[in-house]
Amino acid sequence: MKLNEQKIGFLGAGKMASAIIRGLLKSGISKENICAGEKYEPSAEVARKDFGIFVTADNAEIVKRSDVLIIAVKPKDIAEALSTAGPTGQKLFISIAAGVTTASLEEMIGKDARVVRVMPNICATVLESATGICPGKNASKEDVALAKEIFSTVGVAMEISEDLLDAVTGLSGSGPAYIFPVIEAMADGAVYAGLDRKTAMILAAQTVIGAAKMVIETGDHPAVLKDMVCSPAGTTIVGIQTLEEYSVRAAFMNAVIDGAEKSKEIGKKK
Ligand SMILES: NC(=O)C1=CN([C@@H]2O[C@H](COP(=O)(O)OP(=O)(O)OC[C@H]3O[C@@H](n4cnc5c(N)ncnc54)[C@H](O)[C@@H]3O)[C@@H](O)[C@H]2O)C=CC1
Numbered sequence: 001m002k003l004n005e006q007k008i009g010f011l012g013a014g015k016m017a018s019a020i021i022r023g024l025l026k027s028g029i030s031k032e033n034i035c036a037g038e039k040y041e042p043s044a045e046v047a048r049k050d051f052g053i054f055v056t057a058d059n060a061e062i063v064k065r066s067d068v069l070i071i072a073v074k075p076k077d078i079a080e081a082l083s084t085a086g087p088t089g090q091k092l093f094i095s096i097a098a099g100v101t102t103a104s105l106e107e108m109i110g111k112d113a114r115v116v117r118v119m120p121n122i123c124a125t126v127l128e129s130a131t132g133i134c135p136g137k138n139a140s141k142e143d144v145a146l147a148k149e150i151f152s153t154v155g156v157a158m159e160i161s162e163d164l165l166d167a168v169t170g171l172s173g174s175g176p177a178y179i180f181p182v183i184e185a186m187a188d189g190a191v192y193a194g195l196d197r198k199t200a201m202i203l204a205a206q207t208v209i210g211a212a213k214m215v216i217e218t219g220d221h222p223a224v225l226k227d228m229v230c231s232p233a234g235t236t237i238v239g240i241q242t243l244e245e246y247s248v249r250a251a252f253m254n255a256v257i258d259g260a261e262k263s264k265e266i267g268k269k270k
């Protein structure tokens, strides 16, 4: 199953679907092979204009046209989107919905449904998603490989067992929202210290990119990298002391745990 031979249909054409569509188009997938079901006409129109793809409010039409369906509506809207999807046959369903388990998707689509559950993040918009992927009980190795190929067009994609996908959701699914305020707050500090806002924002964001690259490219533990920055009696260790005083590391750790628990809770409701 080659990716460029697949007809890919999205149920929902919101923020995440748009990010993934952008990645697929950038990687050379033809716009003729992508379509989307979107019930809110202004969003449908934006997707038509931005991507030149076929978009309709008729989900059954999207299912008919597609080999692979990507469920990209909010968890609470999945039941409705699937109830309007018409016959689904043996098509592959890939869900990016937070918390919703492959078992509950199989229950909604059909007990033999081929389902892959995926947790990407909003950085797919700039092709830098960190994505976890797990198969449902009827998905084949090829199905997982295809999902991996799709999500590799928008960043890094890794197979993870389903019992750990809530942890992935708390970490990389929600994570960008934990880092954006860090960038804003660091820039605020620099503005306080006299830098103009634009310069402060660029330097703060680039600092996050650079720090992330250091972790990935050196393979060193973050604590080792932190020590490289902290000169004895220097400027950094005083900042580290402040972060420790405010329990910033505990706050980040708890934020990820909270996100993972919420994901689990959403899964129990379905
Ligand atoms: N926003 C994020 O950072 C991330 C979101 N997700 C998951 O991605 C999914 C989509 O989230 P977003 O793109 O943020 O939401 P969104 O609200 O931007 O997009 C959802 C779209 O689905 C449409 N829709 C709702 N019911 C529909 C139906 N029955 N038929 C057709 N279209 C319908 C809405 O009009 C909307 O345009 C969610 O399940 C979320 O858990 C996963 C990872 C990250």
Ligand SMILES: O=C(O)[C@@H]1CCC=N1
Pocket: 098, 169, 173, 174
């Ligand atoms: O907040 C949410 O529920 C979605 C899923 C992961 C990121 N955003």
